[in-house]
Amino acid sequence: MQDKQETPAAAAPKADPPAAADKAGKGDAEVKVEASDNASGLETPKAPGVDTGLDAVPKGAADGGKGAEPDINIEELRAMIEQAKASGELPSGEGTAETAEAAATALENFSRGGIVFGLGLGLLVLFVWYFASESSLRKRLIGSFLAIAVTGMSLWFYKEQGLQEGIEIQGGVSMDIRIVPDEGKEITPSTQEQVIKVLTGRLSSLVAESDMVLAPQGKDMIFLQIPGVGPDRVAEIKKALEKVAKLEFSILHPQSNSLAAAVAADSEVVTGHEALPFVKKEDKDGNPLPPRWGLVRIQKDLTGDAIASAKPMFGQEGWEISVKFTGDGASVMGPLTLKHQNEPLAIILDSEILSAPNILNPFSTGCQITGDFSQQEAADLASALENPLKNPIRVEYANYISPTMGKATVQQGISAGIAGLGITLLFILLYYRFAGLIAMIGMGIAITIIFGMMALFKFTLTLPGMAGIILTIGIAIDANVLIYERLREEMKSGKSIGSAIKTAYEKAFSAIFDANITTLITAIILFQFAAGTVKGFAITLMIGILATLFSALLVTRVCFNWGTESGFVKKLGFMNLVPDKLIDFLGRRKIALIGSSILVATSLIVVPTLDPRGVELKGGDAITLQSEEGLTKQSIESTLDRAEFLEKTPIVQVQQPVGGEGEFFLIRADFGKAEQILEFLKTELDVGLDGAQTSSVGSAVGKTMLGKSALALGIGLIAILLYVTFRFEFAFALGAIAA
Known part of the structure; x- marks a missing residue:
């Protein structure tokens, strides 16, 4: 690429001819151009050389690539990249540093992926061997190794990778x-x-x-x-x-000064041209100047796609943006400026003309846009120009x-989880005794697997994800209850402890498998159609189901087998709180049908009347406040009643956190009012409200979420209908869906 020199003559526009460019008012953006050395203003861009700045030579490179494989240490490679960037040998922003870092990351991921794939393949082989083996001793040994290996790997993944917090x-x-x-x-x-x-x-x-x-x-x-x-x-x-940030360049029409205002008022039509306003200006006293218009081509001469880079820089006139064109842009700008010398070139940003200086010399490689920019405005504009949107967004x-609110909510979730887990474990210990202890071991391994797999695959732990983990605890207990109740029946029939355990697991397998597979199908559908953090719930639920199957069907069975084969477990005792009594449910079907019909009819009336949808579905603003001294529901409602900017009084609700202390106040208001409400409450009630949490949802989002929820519900019901029909029969499937 040829060296470029800034041409002073091209940097300062001449006095505008009568029908040419605009005069620069206060803060008027201008353009300085960099002319190329060749007469045409064209340059043929060369491919930039890539110098990584890394002097290390892999083993085997000195002998022509023959010999030992390269010994690559990823941490050393990253350190070398950072050192090269710090010394300036590896330039940032030109793609070289990013490419080197991406290569190091890809190498690291490839290395880690190979290890994980190898471990997973080995475990898969052991699973197949376990289920195919007929030897009791071999089953126990393989099952024990699988349980220890999977648990150990999960702990290692969690320790090394950690969990990404949502x-x-x-x-x-x-x-x-x-x-x-x-x-x-x-x-x-x-x-x-x-x-x-x-x-x-x-x-x-x-x-x-x-x-x-x-x-x-x-x-x-x-x-x-x-x-x-x-x-x-x-x-x-x-x-x-x-x-x-749609940047465009267009030659002004020769009669722009006389025709632009008329075209803007639709009183004149100039074929192939349109009238665009200049950016608003002010005089020295800060008074707005009269609006000005420029007549530009509808099909612009050059668009923002031709910008290779845009960087903020401090020049003689203050902060400006240095723009470089791509090769295609240079090939257009060179002939254009050569053909239209001494004519005004309009620089257009988002359908407003920044400036229209005269082209004094042809140029092709780039230009400087100057104006009344602050440092932050220049940086923001440069970033927007370098990253133009082809479509507007909303x-x-x-x-x-707030972090305070997040920590409090997490603590509540943890407290609720520990409380639920503790009560559940206490119940199964009292009810199933030694078998309950084995269930606790299986549940602990299942939870370990969940956290380990989330760390391995870098899933983010969210609040819905925590709810999925708590639900998984219930699913794991349910699987053990099915096995133990079947075991109770087998022991009552007079079978030995070893035979009863074997039969119980074999007969309970289908019920556990079907229940978990239908839940897994629902979780997969939820993950596919859910939006945002709801995916976190689906992810933890899917991992939890697989972990539950592993712990309930393999871990606990191996524990029982070791106990019975070693003679440690000779009998099992269970508490019996439910009497052995047959209940004629079908004989009471009329009562159940009438009761169900009343409940359904009541729900169909109450739900539309009360409209329990949250802000996420209805649209609007939601504000969650932590309880502070002097802050009550009555004080919030009475204060908001005096707010003149509110068309209707927001709904204020009191929420009591599970497993936590104090209260939360939930305020639901019209869309776009959250910030005003917060400022009004701070002023009127003289409170800090630093831990406030706000959310704003457009009505379109609520409709989309409702639509996706209905779609997921419909697909889930159809999937379960098909699965139950395949496993059993259509009548059972229809009954399950109706229930």
């Missing part, structure tokens, strides 16, 4: 972003990917990129999560996201969760 736990901002399609066009997966790439580039200058979660959601939505961001930056992030849902 935004509900560590606090932050989450948004649902809708992509607005062009007229007559549809949003495609490639459009979603382009928007994700652009938004990632824009947000990287505001937050740490590694902390962001940007993922496609549905057909035209993007799901965004930014942990650790405070409420004061929500507006800044939203503004950066929604800015289209933030449909915004939710802020």
Whole structure:
């Protein structure tokens, strides 16, 4: 690539001719151009050389690549990359550093993936061997090794990788972003990917990129999560996201000054041209200047796709943006500026003309856009120009969760989980005694597997995920109850302890398997159609079901087999709280049918009347406040009654946390009122409210969630109907679905 020199003459526009460019007012953005050395203004860009700055030579490279395999240490490789970046040998921002880091990450993932694949394959072979073996001793040995190996691996994965905390736990901002399609066009997966790439580039200058979660959601939505961001930056992030930053260049019409205003007022028509406003200006006293218009081509001469980079920099006139064109952009801009010398070139951003200076010399490689920019405005504009959106976007849902609120909620979830687990374990210990102790061992292994697999596959632990873990505890207990009740019956029939255990597991297998498979089918459907953090519930539920099957059908059976074969377990005792009495349920079917009909009819009346839908489904704003001294439901309601900016009084509810102390207040209001309500309450009640959690949901999001929920429910019912019909018969399946 030839060296470029800035041409002073091209940097300062001449006095505008009568029908040419605009005069720069206060804060008027201008353009400085960098002319190329050749006469045409064209440059043929060369492929940049990639210098990694890494001097290390892998083993075997010195002898022409022959010999030992390269001995690559990933940690050393990363350290070398960071050292090269710090010394400037590995330039950042040109793709070299990012490529090197991506290569190191890919190498690390490949290495880890190979280890995990090998371990998984070995365990699979052992599973097949376990179920195929007929020797009791071999089964016990293989089963023991599997239990110890899987548990040990899960603990190691959890210790080494840890769990990624969801935004509900560590606090932050989450948004649902809708992509607005062009007229007559549809949003495609490639459009979603382009928007994700652009938004990632824009947000990287505001937050740490590694902390962001940007993922496609549905057909035209993007799901965004930014942990650790405070409420004061929500507006800044939203503004950066929604800015289209569509940069265009167009030669002004020769009669722009005389025709532009008339074309804007629809009193004149100029074929192939349209009137666009100049950015609003102010005089020295801060008074707005009269609006100005420019007549530009409808088909612009150059668009933002031709921008290779845009960087903020401090120049002689203050902060400016240095724009570099791509090779294709240079091939267009060179002939264009050569042909239209001494004519004004309009620089258009989001359908507003920043400036229209004269072209004094042809140029092709880039330009500087100057104006009344602050440092942050220049940085934001440069980021937007470098990452232009092809489609506008709209933030449909915004939710802020404070770290204090997240920690309190997590503590409540943990307390509820421990309380439920403790009560459940106490019950099975008292009811099933020694068998209950074995069930506890199996349950502990199942929970260990859940956390280990979540750490291995880098699943994020969310509050719905914690709910899935607690539900898994119930599923694990249910499986053990089925086995133990079958074991009780077999022992009553006079079988020996070893024979009774074997028969109990064999007969209970089908019930446990069918119950867990139907739940697994539901979880898979939920994961496929759910949105946002609900996926966390489905993930933990799926992992939990597999862990439950492993612990209930393999771990506990191996424990029983060791006990009976060694003579340690000679008999089992169970508590009997339910009397052996047959209940004629079918004889009471009329009473059950009448009672069910009354309940269904009541629900059909009450539910639409009370409308229990939350903000997530109805749309609007929700504010959750932690209880503070002097803050009561009555004080909040009476204060909000005096708020003139509210069309109707919000709903205030008191929530008592499970396993926690104090109260929470939930305020439901119209869309877009959350920030005003918070500020009004702070002022009127003289309270801090620093731990407030806010969420805003557009009506479109609520309709989408309802639609997805109905779709998931319908598909789930059909899937269960088909499975039960396949396993049993259609009458049983129909009865189950009706229930």
